């Protein structure tokens with residue numbers, strides 16, 4: 165199998181906790197070539213920890229001719245600049261969500277990737293966890309009858325005040341962060357060309373970012389999705405389908421840890437069953453897909469996914485009733 169030589173752009177928390185360990189667990193697919201940071205201190209610390217090569221400055225990472233692909237866990241506000249630079253240097257990119265600040269930026273980046281024959285993928289790893297395959301099977305078998313409603317909530321208590329998620333220039337705000345998961349889930353299950361019926365974003369007047377919000381989407385065949393998200397909320401990370409004959413609920417929908425057993429609960433008139441799903445590492449799974457898609461030049465599907473998610477997020481922001489807190 166052809167190994168992809170991958171470089172890490174930014175010593176992010178998510179890279180340390182989940183993504184670099186996943187990459188290192190895939191020695192047939194990836195060689196971890198180098199880890200870059202804006203500061204030498206972080207580059208050295210991460211590289212020592214992961215037994216890799218430190219590079220100071222993202223440009224110096226891109227200048228390397230012996231790297232095929234970049235994992236980019238930078239804040240969304242930096243994606244336009246650094247994805248564009250990475251593509252110009254001939255590298256495939258898997259980037260953290262949300263992909264871009266707006267739809268036109270996503271369009272420009274996809275056009276650039278297309279023109280260079282390079283892959284761009286957004287790291288929505290949750291879709292690669294096997295628990296959702298069971299949900300897909302239940303839906304296809306009409307296990308809970310015809311669908312009436314999709315509902316999803318993803319939110320958590322306040323973050324440290326210095327977090328980039330509170331900075332509008334960095335693409336902060338709950339919609340592009342937590343909200344993007346529920347929106348992706350709705351689009352994935354119910355179709356990507358959904359109508360935005362309404363949205364409400366609650367804005368912090370000092371930081372000028374949305375702290376929590378709600379969105380209603382409608383699929384082509386009329387099914388409604390009620391989606392709620394936030395940074396100042398009691399922790400929730402779920403989705404559920406309500407059907408004519410029952411309900412399917414996934415409790416830990418988006419962030420199960422690699423060693424975590426998850427549960428799918430089905431309620432019907434006559435019974436309630438809970439299915440335990442054995443641990444699955446969705447980070448490893450999405451990186452296998454990234455590898456496969458580079459090797460097989462399967463780019464188009466990922467381009468389309470990025471564009472339609474980004475278009476929906478744009479529409480949500482444009483239609484939003486913005487309430488100052």
Ligand SMILES: NC(=O)c1ccc[n+]([C@@H]2O[C@H](COP(=O)([O-])OP(=O)(O)OC[C@H]3O[C@@H](n4cnc5c(N)ncnc54)[C@H](OP(=O)(O)O)[C@@H]3O)[C@@H](O)[C@H]2O)c1
Nearest residue numbers: 174175176177178201202206237238239240260261262328
């Ligand atoms: N897929 C998932 O499960 C998941 C989970 C959590 C987060 N994420 C996404 O991953 C990305 C990173 O999130 P995180 O929580 O890991 O954040 P983080 O620890 O703050 O990491 C962000 C990194 O970006 C780099 N950076 C460059 N310019 C920056 C600036 N002006 N402000 C802040 N950071 C800057 C920094 O790396 P250097 O200082 O080393 O250059 C920093 O370590 C976000 O896009 C987030 O949405 C994804």
